[in-house]
Structures are given as structure tokens and as C-alpha cells.
Amino acid sequence: MNEQRREGEQRPGGEERSAESLSAKDLFLGLIHSFQAAAMQQMGKVPNPYTQKIERDLPQAKLSIDVLEMLQARTSGNLVGEEARFLQHVLTELRLNYVAELEEDKKGKAGSPPPAGGAPPGGGTQPPPATPES
Numbered sequence: 001m002n003e004q005r006r007e008g009e010q011r012p013g014g015e016e017r018s019a020e021s022l023s024a025k026d027l028f029l030g031l032i033h034s035f036q037a038a039a040m041q042q043m044g045k046v047p048n049p050y051t052q053k054i055e056r057d058l059p060q061a062k063l064s065i066d067v068l069e070m071l072q073a074r075t076s077g078n079l080v081g082e083e084a085r086f087l088q089h090v091l092t093e094l095r096l097n098y099v100a101e102l103e104e105d106k107k108g109k110a111g112s113p114p115p116a117g118g119a120p121p122g123g124g125t126q127p128p129p130a131t132p133e134s
Contacts (some may be wrong), residue, residue: 043056
């Protein structure tokens with residue numbers, strides 16, 4: 001039998017752990033965690049692990065959340081307590097973060113960015129800042 005090994009996974013005693021030894025529960029929780037990490041990265045909450053840059057792609061983040069919602073609906077009644085609670089927790093966290101990112105976008109669009117050179121909106125001049133007198 002060809003046994004695949006995952007890098008860095010070790011059994012007690014130093015022996016590597018095979019992918020075949022992971023339970024269905026472990027695999028399911030890992031799947032949920034993968035989509036959670038992807039969505040957080042897509043919302044710009046964590047850097048891309050390859051580029052080390054913050055990247056935002058809200059439509060893709062929404063798709064990741066939608067996939068988790070689909071998994072929740074399709075597995076309803078078939079999950080053990082820990083699996084159901086973890087999935088619900090992840091979805092709640094992602095939804096709250098997604099709404100916060102949408103609100104941040106709305107704030108950014110509502111307030112126009114200041115013109116180049118720091119001139120105030122409307123083209124008026126601004127008096128110099130007051131300095132304390134000695």
C-alpha cells in the first residue's frame with residue numbers, strides 16, 4: 001500500500017503521520033478552516049502567504065462564505081456537535097468581518113479622498129496651524 005506522508009506531521013514517538021490516519025472529522029474541520037483562512041485573506045484581514053501582501057477581493061470572499069453556507073445546509077443533521085459548532089462559529093465570524101469590510105468600502109466611497117498636495121476640498125485655503133506663544 002502506498003502511504004502518503006504530510007510534511008511536518010508526526011505521530012508520538014517521532015514517526016510521521018500519514019494522511020490516511022486523519023479521521024473524517026479532522027478532514028472536515030480542516031476543510032472548514034481552509035475556507036475560513038481563504039475568506040480572511042480575501043477580505044484583506046491577513047496577508048497572502050505567498051506575496052506577504054494584503055490583498056482584497058470581496059466578491060471572492062463572498063464566494064468562500066457562500067461555499068461554507070452551502071456545506072452547512074448540505075450537512076445539516078449529519079454533523080457531530082463540535083463540527084456543527086465550529087462551522088457555525090466560522091460562518092458568524094466571517095459574516096461579521098464581511099459586513100465590516102463592506103461598511104469600510106462605503107465609508108471610503110462616501111468621503112472623497114483629499115486632492116493631491118493636501119489642499120482641502122472645495123479649493124479654499126486653510127490658515128496655518130496656530131502655534132503656542134512663548
